[in-house]
Amino acid sequence: MAxxxxxxxxxxxxxxxxxxxxxxxxxxxxxxxxALDWKRSTTYTVLRKLIDRGLFKNEDSIVSSVISxxxxxxxxxxLFVEESFDGSLPAFIAAFTRRKALSPEEISQIQKxxxxxxxxx
Numbered sequence: 001m002a003x004x005x006x007x008x009x010x011x012x013x014x015x016x017x018x019x020x021x022x023x024x025x026x027x028x029x030x031x032x033x034x035a036l037d038w039k040r041s042t043t044y045t046v047l048r049k050l051i052d053r054g055l056f057k058n059e060d061s062i063v064s065s066v067i068s069x070x071x072x073x074x075x076x077x078x079l080f081v082e083e084s085f086d087g088s089l090p091a092f093i094a095a096f097t098r099r100k101a102l103s104p105e106e107i108s109q110i111q112k113x114x115x116x117x118x119x120x121x
Contacts, residue, residue, distance in 0.1 A: 003079050004053050004072065012036060013046050014072070017056060022064040 006014055016031050017023070023031075025047075032043040047063065050056050055067050067075075085091040102110070 003075055004055055004067070005076075005079075006050075006055075006072075009036070010046065010050065013043075014050065014055065014069075017063055018065060018069040022062050025058060025061045025063055028063050 013032065013036065016035060017028065020027070020031065025044075028047070029038075029040045029043045032038040033040075036042075038046075047056065047058060051058060055065065055072070057064060057066050081087060081089055081092050085095070
């Protein structure tokens with residue numbers, strides 16, 4: 001699957017859908033008018049672009065996601081590590097922990113994730 005990048009406004013629009021899905025396209029227009037001060041045509045134009053990019057779908061005027069917020073966030077995290085750390089998760093973690101000390105709870109959570117990943121491998 002191709003990586004999808006969203007600009008700031010597209011991200012706010014996507015959040016509206018993710019937070020309210022599934023929703024009727026009329027409701028999406030109303031929410032975008034309130035939150036983004038958009039006209040109906042702007043909402044449908046941006047929706048069409050994000051449908052074309054594979055993020056959302058509009059079937060029988062019901063808008064919902066093809067890619068969940070969690071899947072999108074995972075894609076963006078992967079892309080960031082690939083672009084910034086040559087795909088090396090250990091290099092990312094080393095860089096991150098140089099600037100921010102991990103709490104005992106965070107260390108425990110990370111250790112649990114590593115153990116679960118090891119069991120799946």
